[in-house]
Amino acid sequence: MTVLRHEPVVESMSWASARSLAASSARPLRAAPVPLAEALGCRLAEPLTALVAVPGVDVSAMDGYAVAGAGPWRVAGRVLAGGACHGPALEPGEAVEIATGAPVPAGTSAVLPYEQAAAHPVWADPVRVDGPEAMRAGALWVDGPAEAGRHIRRRGEDIAEGAVVLGAGAVVTPVALGLAAALGHDELLVRPRPRVAVLVTGDEVVHEGIPAPGRVRDAIGPFLPGLVEWAGGRMAGTDRLPDGPGALRAALAATAVVDVVVVCGASSKGPADHLRAVLGDLGADVLVDGVAVRPGHPQLLARLPGGPLVVGLPGNPFAALAASLTLLAPILRELAGTAARKEMSALAGPVRTHPRNTRLVPVRRSSRGAVPVGHDRPGSLWGAALAEALAVVPAGWSGEQVELIELPPGG
Numbered sequence: 001m002t003v004l005r006h007e008p009v010v011e012s013m014s015w016a017s018a019r020s021l022a023a024s025s026a027r028p029l030r031a032a033p034v035p036l037a038e039a040l041g042c043r044l045a046e047p048l049t050a051l052v053a054v055p056g057v058d059v060s061a062m063d064g065y066a067v068a069g070a071g072p073w074r075v076a077g078r079v080l081a082g083g084a085c086h087g088p089a090l091e092p093g094e095a096v097e098i099a100t101g102a103p104v105p106a107g108t109s110a111v112l113p114y115e116q117a118a119a120h121p122v123w124a125d126p127v128r129v130d131g132p133e134a135m136r137a138g139a140l141w142v143d144g145p146a147e148a149g150r151h152i153r154r155r156g157e158d159i160a161e162g163a164v165v166l167g168a169g170a171v172v173t174p175v176a177l178g179l180a181a182a183l184g185h186d187e188l189l190v191r192p193r194p195r196v197a198v199l200v201t202g203d204e205v206v207h208e209g210i211p212a213p214g215r216v217r218d219a220i221g222p223f224l225p226g227l228v229e230w231a232g233g234r235m236a237g238t239d240r241l242p243d244g245p246g247a248l249r250a251a252l253a254a255t256a257v258v259d260v261v262v263v264c265g266a267s268s269k270g271p272a273d274h275l276r277a278v279l280g281d282l283g284a285d286v287l288v289d290g291v292a293v294r295p296g297h298p299q300l301l302a303r304l305p306g307g308p309l310v311v312g313l314p315g316n317p318f319a320a321l322a323a324s325l326t327l328l329a330p331i332l333r334e335l336a337g338t339a340a341r342k343e344m345s346a347l348a349g350p351v352r353t354h355p356r357n358t359r360l361v362p363v364r365r366s367s368r369g370a371v372p373v374g375h376d377r378p379g380s381l382w383g384a385a386l387a388e389a390l391a392v393v394p395a396g397w398s399g400e401q402v403e404l405i406e407l408p409p410g411g
């Protein structure tokens with residue numbers, strides 16, 4: 001009789017150690033200038049300064065009349081935003097019709113909004129003064145309350161030229177993009193978002209339709225792009241590989257231009273699980289090989305020589321999600337400089353604990369604490385899809401507060 005002998009189970013790294021080792025294995029990317037549209041979500045590598053003053057010149061804050069001195073005023077022209085400026089300085093008693101945002105002529109002492117402007121009866125020329133035609137005819141006179149300086153936005157009043165408006169390290173939000181554009185920037189110096197390539201392995205894995213018996217729909221490839229973006233990365237692409245070391249070796253050898261490669265499946269010890277062997281062939285430095293966590297125990301982290309980090313996710317989809325949040329998200333956050341805030345919570349519901357492993361339990365927040373939502377088998381994303389966060393339940397947990405790690409929210 002043949003007796004099969006297997007390697008003894010080696011004690012895995014703790015979940016907390018794996019997570020912090022993942023973060024510390026990431027080497028922050030060098031800052032680079034990127035076009036505004038690509039900078040969204042990145043961190044500024046230098047303070048954002050105003051290349052121009054806002055407003056750039058003294059402009060009108062209202063549609064109405066720029067006036068000089070005391071009224072009544074003879075309307076001597078019109079200035080529209082983007083149009084030609086009024087040439088000569090206004091003399092006392094003169095006005096120009098002006099649009100909001102248009103530069104006020106030199107000599108302007110105030111802007112009189114249309115709503116406050118009254119037609120002024122002029123003895124010499126009793127034309128009814130109520131519109132652009134009359135103004136063009138040079139017959140328009142207006143009067144009204146025009147307190148000195150009123151409704152003029154002075155150059156640099158909102159933002160002075162050279163002002164620092166956001167500090168280095170600030171996240172480029174959609175609003176920050178608008179601000180940067182207003183201040184004259186076309187590019188921003190940011191920590192670039194790390195590029196991530198995904199390799200989905202498994203002969204049984206199909207990518208559309210109802211899987212035939214013995215086949216399974218890929219549930220990992222579809223969640224990774226959103227998770228990668230959310231953690232601060234940028235997807236470089238997804239490749240589908242058959243089981244077998246050849247395709248995996250070739251794909252990993254061709255990934256020098258990305259920062260992180262994620263391999264889905266092939267991380268356990270079965271006959272079709274080649275990741276470990278291929279990493280060995282390629283001379284990779286294996287940093288994490290198994291983590292004391294449920295689900296997601298067979299996860300891997302390695303560095304290819306002179307190349308990217310490789311994250312091996314287990315094939316079971318919820319295990320793959322747990323491993324993504326343990327290894328992948330901390331790496332991307334570190335590379336992109338986007339730290340996650342730490343949240344602690346009571347647990348308001350029963351959870352199973354594990355004697356040696358951390359458990360990651362899908363929960364929703366409530367006023368009583370985090371409530372486990374159930375449906376948390378490693379092969380299914382049901383519980384995680386219902387949840388807002390994963391509660392980190394340590395081995396032998398005895399009721400104290402637990403850390404919550406955020407799940408990527410919907411768009």
Ligand SMILES: Nc1nc2c(c(=O)[nH]1)N[C@H]1C(S)=C(S)[C@@H](COP(=O)(O)OP(=O)(O)OC[C@H]3O[C@@H](n4cnc5c(N)ncnc54)[C@H](O)[C@@H]3O)O[C@H]1N2
Nearest residue numbers: 202216217218219220265266267268273313314315316319
């Ligand atoms: N002898 C041992 N066997 C297993 C262990 C172990 O420690 N010793 N760990 C188990 C655990 S836990 C997990 S998780 C899996 C991880 O296995 P692999 O990463 O090698 O993944 P596969 O074997 O390819 O697949 C596992 C399971 O997941 C399905 N799968 C694979 N890819 C996908 C995908 N993209 N989308 C949806 N489902 C996928 C696959 O069909 C299998 O059912 O190993 C255990 N075994």
Ligand code: MOO
Nearest residue numbers: 295296297319378
């Ligand atoms: O990683 Mo496995 O169960 O823990 O699915």
